[in-house]
Structure formats: C-alpha cells, structure tokens
Amino acid sequence: MNNQPFLQYHFSHQTKPPAVTPRMTLQVYIHRPMTQQSAIDFQLPIVTDNEGNLIETDYIDLMLGYHQINPEDSTMLIHEISEYVTEVLISSVLNTNFHIQITLTLTDNNPEATGRLDIDLIITDLEGTTRPPHMEERYNTCTVCFENFNNGKYICALSCGHQFHFQCIDEWLRTNISCPICRETDV
DSSP states (O other): OOOOOOOEEEEEEEEEESSSSSSSSEEEEOTTTTTSSSHHHHHEOOOOOOOOTEOOOOOOOHHHHHTTTTTHHHHHHHHHHHHHHHHHHHHTTTTTTTEEEEEEEEEEHHHHHHHHHHHHHHHHHHHHHBBBBOOTTTOOOOOOOOOOGGGGGGEOOOTTTTTEEHHHHHHHHTTOSTTTTTSOOOO
C-alpha cells in the first residue's frame, strides 16, 4: 500500500525590477508522477484588496478543478495561497513598484487523474486531421457508433491507425483514454 500523500506542494516567489505598473502573478506547476500526463503549467493574475487579502479566488478554484485537484485540496490551497500572498506583501512593503511572481509547485499523486489537458490536446490535434472518407473507406464501420463512414461525417485516425468518426472518438476519448479497438493508450 502506498502511504504517500496525494498532494504535496510548496511555494516560492521572486521580485523583478521596478515597473511602472507593478503586478502580481501566480505561476502553477502540477506534476503527476503516477500518470502519463504531461506537466501542467499555467499562470494567473493575483488580485488583492488594500489590506493584501487575496480576492477573486474563483478563477484559481476553476483552474484547479479543471486540472482535477479535488475540491477539498483546492479549498485548502486557495487558503494557503492567500496566506502566502499576504506574507509576501508584508515582507515587500517597501518594494511596491516591483513585479512579484509567486510560484506554487504541486506534486499530485492521484492515480485517478485522467489528464484532461492531454485529452484536450489530443482532440485538438485530431480535429486538425479530420477529413471526408475516401471512396474505398465509405463502407468501413466506425466501431464506436457502428455506422458506415459514408454517412457524411468526417473521420480521423488515432496514432495506432484505427479510424473513427471524429465526433465519436472525441466523445470516447473524454471518458476512455485509449483506442476503442486495440486499447492503445498512446493515442
């Protein structure tokens, strides 16, 4: 049994030279060593009130949820981000014209995370390769919907070579990250 916690995190920050319009950003890195998912990297603006309290946390919550950080961890992280932002602002009170970048690095050991970003990228790539079926393919069958390719829908092929209606494989990949025929996961 693995006793490793699902979520580990740490903060760091850096200030950059004075700027005319200083800003604060939150850079988030998510690494999932127990999945084949690519590293996730995104940046968000940090908005605080006059007392340095983090406000407008809905977008942070939305992005953490999109990347499948569970809601309890997301709530805890938003609280921790708020505390860290306040500490950084208090410690840099004399440097109010600096850009401040806060970095949150997460290691998420949740093996159930499906890699939504990877799925979105795969589907975007597939969408760029869709085409009408060639004459010799028109009577082949899509193994997701069991209809012939001659029904006017565009088709595409996964990296394993199996072909499907684009709409069918799009829906399939959002719940099953593998080819419906050979179960290849490097789609």
